[in-house]
Amino acid sequence: MTTNQPVEDVRVDGEVIRLGQFLKLAGLIDSGANAKEAVMDGDVLVNGATELRRGYQLKDGDLVTFQDRSARVRY
Template identity: 30%
Template sequence: MIEFKVTSDYIPMIQLLKAANLVQTGGEAQIVVTEGEVKYNGQVDYRKRLKVQKGDVVEFRGETIRII
């Protein structure tokens, strides 16, 4: 599990995937989100601009990111 600390109120999903080094580019992040490869709090979520906040859990390709 990756624990990712946000310093503001939220981080957009695409930026989170890049910052956690799970994708190489923002374009790749957009593709995996729109193809339904990302789970947000246990549910597949297709929103590229989703605001991920403290306490949320994101799952992607076997990795779990908990936002702290």
């Protein structure tokens, strides 16, 4: 899955953010229920690989992609 839009850097407060939380924070998904469904359906990529764990802990620089939009984690 590739994106035609620029990647947005999203600043995260704190030391850890989980994938489901980041999807909402970055505005890639509008609710926790939608985040859960998208992750479970295999529609979310982290660094180009499908991630099926909504609680996956993201690191600085991780690239999260949903549909045609991407956001990079920045601590």
